[in-house]
Amino acid sequence: EAQVTQNPRYLITVTGKKLTVTCSQNMNHEYMSWYRQDPGLGLRQIYYSMNVEVTDKGDVPEGYKVSRKEKRNFPLILESPSPNQTSLYFCASRGRSNEKLFFGSGTQLSVL
Amino acid sequence: AQKVTQAQTEISVVEKEDVTLDCVYETRDTTYYLFWYKQPPSGELVFLIRRNSFDEQNEISGRYSWNFQKSTSSFNFTITASQVVDSAVYFCAFYPPGANNLFFGTGTRLTVIP
Numbered sequence: 001e002a003q004v005t006q007n008p009r010y011l012i013t014v015t016g017k018k019l020t021v022t023c024s025q026n027m028n029h030e031y032m033s034w035y036r037q038d039p040g041l042g043l044r045q046i047y048y049s050m051n052v053e054v055t056d057k058g059d060v061p062e063g064y065k066v067s068r069k070e071k072r073n074f075p076l077i078l079e080s081p082s083p084n085q086t087s088l089y090f091c092a093s094r095g096r097s098n099e100k101l102f103f104g105s106g107t108q109l110s111v112l
Numbered sequence: 113a114q115k116v117t118q119a120q121t122e123i124s125v126v127e128k129e130d131v132t133l134d135c136v137y138e139t140r141d142t143t144y145y146l147f148w149y150k151q152p153p154s155g156e157l158v159f160l161i162r163r164n165s166f167d168e169q170n171e172i173s174g175r176y177s178w179n180f181q182k183s184t185s186s187f188n189f190t191i192t193a194s195q196v197v198d199s200a201v202y203f204c205a206f207y208p209p210g211a212n213n214l215f216f217g218t219g220t221r222l223t224v225i226p
Contacts, residue, residue, distance in 0.1 A: 033213075040121075042203060042216040050212065058213060090157065092214075098145050098164070098207060101214055103157040 006104030023091030032074040037088040081111040118217035135204030145207040
């Protein structure tokens with residue numbers, strides 16, 4: 001089954017404690033992306049990757065890092081989380097540029 | 113700059129009523145793609161439709177229909193005979209050519225009351 005897998009589904013942490021949200025896709029997609037969803041703001045892109053070792057900033061990259069060492073994986077790293085990073089995070093991938101995005105099931109992050 | 117506006121923040125309807133969710137976009141591009149996604153209470157994002165800018169034909173899928181009007185830059189979504197399972201947040205999104213981002217509206221929360 002074609003899917004994007006994100007883990008964990010829920011995460012509660014404290015300010016400053018480094019964390020990683022994993023994302024993996026099994027569709028051999030070159031493009032992957034991370035979004036955060038906040039009430040009243042919709043989804044906003046954090047980072048994206050066009051291929052292995054190619055990553056770039058989206059609209060709200062501050063406080064986040066990503067890496068793309070393998071085609072299937074695109075982890076999101078918060079080196080020093082802060083409360084304003086409390087949000088619902090989605091990983092996504094797609095095939096050709098105009099095709100739909102496949103989304104993971106989301107990670108609800110709370111930073112205390 | 114590309115922009116997607118969903119002016120309706122929340123809508124409540126009684127079951128079996130029809131409801132239309134509005135989506136207006138801004139662009140100077142002639143080629144682009146528009147999407148609708150559904151986010152049920154469980155939180156995942158479910159793809160509903162993709163439409164390219166050259167195809168203004170309305171589309172119907174069961175109780176769902178979409179009205180794309182380039183002249184008014186709108187891509188509205190209608191649910192006929194709404195059901196409780198339609199309760200969700202609905203996002204309209206815009207994809208301009210050559211972009212590396214899908215631009216989302218702020219979403220419309222639809223509540224269908226039994």
